[in-house]
Amino acid sequence: MALREISKVIIESNKIGITFHTSPDGDAIGSTLGLLNGLREMGKDAYIISREVIPNNLSFLPLGCEIDGTIKAPIYGTDLVIVLDCGNVDRICADLDQYDGTIINIDHHVTNEKYGKYNYIDNKAAATAELIYILLKELNFVFNEEAESVEEIGNCIYTGLVTDTGSFRHSNVTKRTHSIAGELISCGVKNSKVHNSLFDNRPLSKVKLMGQSLSNVELLCDGKVAYIEISMKTLEELNLSHVDTSDIISIALSIENVEVAVVAKEAEDGVKASLRSKNKVNVSHIAESLGGGGHIKAAGLKITGSSLEQAKVKIINSIEKEIC
Ligand SMILES: [Mn+2]
Known part of the structure; x- marks a missing residue:
């Protein structure tokens, strides 16, 4: 399933829940908030499903306060649930047992179980955030302009890239990872500000x-x-x-x-x-x-x-x- 087709399913859906893997890391949270903010910008009715609360060092991200552990299962009327950065069905941070709508699974884990109706698994991607960047473009989100909303979404995606690559040092980093990071910087992402928020405020x-x-x-x-x-x-x-x-x-x-x-x-x-x-x-x-x-x-x-x-x-x- 191509991201183009996945974007069609998203556009045709009315109420969209987004969730991720348990004990969410920077990529799970960054991908989720990047997509949530992007979908809201597009006027979509999207919300977070999570059993857990956002980790402290990631709470600087826009709409991070919505990852508060209150909505644990899809709410009434949800016709699409998007699961991000989660390879195993047992690790989904949401209760989907009673849910019978569509599931989209977007991930980069080699061990992904393809539990969605639509699965987009790219294990060459350094982070799921890379795939979210491409997906948002597919959804016609415009990245190449300096607007506050673009920068905010950029911060989310950049966070996913940084945290899943050990700040661009692991061998999973590709030319594409750097290209996306570069494009994000040209739309206003301040790399050292994101690094400071992530790594220089430990309790x-x-x-x-x-x-x-x-x-x-x-x-x-x-x-x-x-x-x-x-x-x-x-x-x-x-x-x-x-x-x-x-x-x-x-x-x-x-x-x-x-x-x-x-x-x-x-x-x-x-x-x-x-x-x-x-x-x-x-x-x-x-x-x-x-x-x-x-x-x-x-x-x-x-x-x-x-x-x-x-x-x-x-x-x-x-x-x-x-x-x-
Ligand atoms: Mn990841």
């Missing part, structure tokens, strides 16, 4: 968590794996509940000779782990072997009903199989 408790986590990093598998555990007790003491740990994991991955970094976070009902790879190890294989998914160099999984110790054994076993 003190978060910096303390970084310090604690990194001082407890363990090197396993002949120093090829950096493993970090974060207990619920630590999170409670620091009063951090929905904390993003992507900065912690990238510092762990920067250790010399490390090929894979893991952050395992204890939750009420088990352990959630993020995995990152520096070069060749495919962490999406590792995540999939334990019921998760993701990209070659960034993946995630959840082991329900497990302690941190039990999860570690499983994760390390699975990494060893992939490394050897």
